[in-house]
Each structure stands twice: as C-alpha cells, then as structure tokens.
Amino acid sequence: DAGITQSPRYKITETGRQVTLMCHQTWSHSYMFWYRQDLGHGLRLIYYSAAADITDKGEVPDGYVVSRSKTENFPLTLESATRSQTSVYFCASSEISGNLPQYFGPGTRLLVL
Amino acid sequence: GESVGLHLPTLSVQEGDNSIINCAYSNSASDYFIWYKQESGKGPQFIIDIRSNMDKRQGQRVTVLLNKTVKHLSLQIAATQPGDSAVYFCAGSGTASKLTFGTGTRLQVTL
Numbered sequence: 001d002a003g004i005t006q007s008p009r010y011k012i013t014e015t016g017r018q019v020t021l022m023c024h025q026t027w028s029h030s031y032m033f034w035y036r037q038d039l040g041h042g043l044r045l046i047y048y049s050a051a052a053d054i055t056d057k058g059e060v061p062d063g064y065v066v067s068r069s070k071t072e073n074f075p076l077t078l079e080s081a082t083r084s085q086t087s088v089y090f091c092a093s094s095e096i097s098g099n100l101p102q103y104f105g106p107g108t109r110l111l112v113l
Numbered sequence: 114g115e116s117v118g119l120h121l122p123t124l125s126v127q128e129g130d131n132s133i134i135n136c137a138y139s140n141s142a143s144d145y146f147i148w149y150k151q152e153s154g155k156g157p158q159f160i161i162d163i164r165s166n167m168d169k170r171q172g173q174r175v176t177v178l179l180n181k182t183v184k185h186l187s188l189q190i191a192a193t194q195p196g197d198s199a200v201y202f203c204a205g206s207g208t209a210s211k212l213t214f215g216t217g218t219r220l221q222v223t224l
Contacts, residue, residue, distance in 0.1 A: 042202065042216040043157070058211065090156050101147060102212060104156035 003027065006091050006105040014113050019078045021108050023091030031094040032074040033102060034058075034066065036087040043090065049074055081112045125221045132190040134218045136203035139184065145206040148177060148188045151217070152199045160188070160201075190220075198222045 004025040013019050023032065034046040035058075045058030047066040055066050063085060065077045074093075078085055088109050092102040126132045138146070144165040149157035163170045163177045163186070170177050176189040190197055200219050204212040 040216065043204075043214040045211055048211065100145075101159045101162055103159060104149075106156050107154075 004091060004093055004103055004105040006089075006108050008108060009106065010109050012111045012113065013081050015081060015083060017081050019081050019110065021076045021078075021089055021091075021110070023074045023076070023105060025072055025074075025091075025093045025103075027093060027095075027103075028071060029093035029095050029103075030071070031102075032068065033092040033094075034064070034074065034076045035090045035092065036060065036085075037090060037107075038087050046076065046089075078110075081110075083112050086110060086112045122216075123219045123221065125223060126193050127223050128193060128195060130193055132188075132193045132197065132220060134188045134190075134201050134203075134220065136186050136188075136215055137184060138186070138203075138205045140205065140213075141181075141184070143205040146177070146179060146186050147204050147212065148175075149202045149204065149214075150197075150199045151202065157202060193220075193222050195222050195224070 007022045030051050033048040035043040036046055037043050044060050046060055046064050047055055047058055049055045049068045052068050052071050055068055065079055068074050088107050090107045091105040094100045094102045147162040148160045150160050151157045161172045161175050161177050163179050168179055174191045179186045186203060188201060198221055200217040202214050202217045204214045206212060
C-alpha cells in the first residue's frame with residue numbers, strides 16, 4: 001500500500017514556465033491538501049479539496065491552480081513560476097472529516113531559477 | 114484568526130531523558146490538536162492527536178497534554194532516543210476543516 005505519493009520529488013525550472021506537481025493517494029480519502037514549507041513560516045495551506053470537483057483556496061493561493069477530477073489525484077499547477085515559489089511542497093490527505101489526522105506525502109523540492 | 118506557535122526553536126535532550134515540547138494556541142474555538150514529527154528531507158509524520166474534550170492522551174512513549182484554560186498543549190516523549198531527533202510541529206483546527214501549523218521545534222538528542 002503506497003499511501004500518498006508525490007512526483008516529481010525534485011524539480012528545477014525557470015521563471016515563467018508552467019510546472020505541475022502531482023499527488024496521488026490510495027486510501028480513498030475525501031480531503032486533500034497542498035502546503036508549501038519555507039524557513040520561518042512553517043506549513044502554509046495553498047489549496048484544499050473536500051471531494052472530487054470541490055476545491056477551495058487556502059492561505060497562499062496566488063499563482064497556483066488545482067483540479068480534482070478523481071478522488072485519488074490532486075495536481076498542483078504553477079501557471080507561470082516565479083522565484084518566490086521556490087519551496088518544498090507537501091500534499092496531504094485525510095478521511096471524511098477535515099478534523100482528523102492529515103497524512104503527508106514525501107514532498108517535492110522545487111527550485112525556480 | 115488562529116495562530117499556533119512553539120515556545121523554543123531548539124531543544125537539546127540527553128538520550129534516555131524525557132523531552133517536553135510546548136505549544137501555545139490562540140483560538141479558543143479550536144477543538145482538535147495534532148502533533149507531527151518531521152525528519153530531514155521527509156514529510157511530516159503523524160504522532161498523536163487530542164480533542165478538546167480531553168486533557169491528556171497517551172501513545173507509545175508519547176503523551177499529549179492539553180490545557181484549555183491557558184491555551185497550551187505539550188508533547189512529552191519518554192526515554193528519548195536518537196531516532197527521536199527531528200522537528201516537531203503542533204497544529205490546531207481552524208475553520209472549515211483546516212489545520213494551522215506552528216513553525217516547529219527542533220529536538221536534538223545527545224548521546
């Protein structure tokens with residue numbers, strides 16, 4: 001049972017390029033989340049989804065787009081990458097209620113040059 | 114809004130001793146709290162959680178204490194081992210199924 005996986009694990013891109021980070025979970029969890037982690041800020045919520053085709057903004061959504069056509073997948077797209085989006089990105093999922101443990105993927109380290 | 118913070122950025126503990134990591138929160142309406150462990154280069158790993166109708170919850174070598182009066186929770190690790198070296202985060206429930214995370218305390222276990 002793979003749980004929650006993210007790809008790629010490492011990505012280098014250039015300013016202005018479009019980048020998509022993938023997240024896949026095998027638990028059939030309803031909720032999925034995207035966070036970014038930067039020094040001094042902890043984990044900040046970018047977007048989350050309560051179910052397929054239902055998404056909502058988190059704390060720092062600007063510059064990001066998400067979709068959720070299938071329960072198990074929750075891709076995050078940076079439409080035009082900027083240097084300020086250099087970060088470590090974590091995907092997480094939880095069961096029906098949001099106030100239950102969120103289980104995290106291994107993360108994607110993104111460097112925007 | 115919700116804010117969750119940790120009192121100390123780094124905690125150094127000798128192997129075999131007990132560790133106590135503290136966390137304060139601001140939102141009285143938070144009814145769920147959770148602790149995570151994050152090792153270098155890995156994603157946060159769930160350790161233990163507690164709901165606001167409880168004061169204490171125990172797991173394997175870990176205990177979480179919740180003091181709603183002063184809006185404080187702590188994570189206690191018994192008989193700390195080198196494998197416990199990591200960054201520990203607390204998080205509290207905010208609005209609409211979202212968690213608010215603290216910035217973390219780095220636990221260093223010395224031999």
